[in-house]
Amino acid sequence: MNGATTSLEVHECTQCGTTLFPARYFCPACGGKNWLARTTQTGVVMEATVVRHRAGEGEGGASPLHLASVRTQAGPVVIARMEMPLADETLVSLAVDALHRIVAHPIDTTGLAGDHHVDQ
Ligand SMILES: [Zn+2]
Numbered sequence: 254m255n256g257a258t259t260s261l262e263v264h265e266c267t268q269c270g271t272t273l274f275p276a277r278y279f280c281p282a283c284g285g286k287n288w289l290a291r292t293t294q295t296g297v298v299m300e301a302t303v304v305r306h307r308a309g310e311g312e313g314g315a316s317p318l319h320l321a322s323v324r325t326q327a328g329p330v331v332i333a334r335m336e337m338p339l340a341d342e343t344l345v346s347l348a349v350d351a352l353h354r355i356v357a358h359p360i361d362t363t364g365l366a367g368d369h370h371v372d373q
Contacts, residue, residue, distance in 0.1 A: 258348035
């Protein structure tokens with residue numbers, strides 16, 4: 254899927270600097286409604302979860318879906334998809350794929366789940 258991704262953009266309030274994702278109409282901190290788009294390319298995994306598809310669901314077949322809440326470098330926490338389970342506090346790069354989903358890839362591979370096998 255490489256090559257089909259774009260940068261993740263978060264939204265910074267021009268009045269007070271509060272940074273949000275996803276965007277809201279009014280800034281919750283100051284009520285402003287002018288936003289500056291800022292790209293954010295890295296983040297840190299806060300909590301990873303695995304979603305296992307139930308039988309009969311189409312997308313992705315039987316492979317589990319790895320999701321994590323990731324604190325972006327810019328501040329807001331986003332939910333990202335991962336190709337593999339990652340430990341908390343793993344440093345990841347963030348991008349948005351062709352289906353507008355946030356995807357995370359580990360930068361420091363010492364955080365990988367190594368030889369731990371996931372039962373199918
Ligand atoms: Zn504001």
